Amino acid sequence: MESGFGSDFGGSGGGKLDPGVIMEQVKVQIAVANAQELLQRMTDKCFRKCIGKPGGSLDNSEQKCIAMCMDRYMDAWNTVSRAYNSRLQRERANM
């Protein structure tokens, strides 16, 4: 049998674990976790803003509110992300 079984896979360990594949899988898992985090916080915030006394179902105004709230939350998230990024770059430039 060939003795170089493991060396074809970037040489980082046993025969079957390609580090490139692992890295891609990890990236996907991180992205999923971030999406879940975002959804959880968004749901919390929009429930608080849009639902008063909980009725027997979500009425039209509540649904409209939730839809707008979702969009505004994404806007807010993007604004915060940009602002934070700018601040980090400014800090690095000052070092």
Added chain:
Amino acid sequence: MDSSSSSSGAGLGAVDPQLQHFIEVETQKQRFQQLVHQMTELCWEKCMDKPGPKLDSRAEACFVNCVERFIDTSQFILNRLEQTQKSKAVFSESLSD
């Protein structure tokens, strides 16, 4: 050749440098993401009244200020903690002798 020693130091605690770099980069990215989540949540409470059809300029400015002030607060706390720790360090050093 022994198969366990031909792998790049798996038994010695040394990690594949490519993987090591990847871990460092992704960890950094995650720290950033976590803070964005946290600040968005905090600043939403301070800056958002009723969700409207768009983010008006006042709310947007509030979010930007909120981020800056949050980071200022964080730095302020670290700096002040460092200062108060310095005056305590003399005390704790004499204890460890």
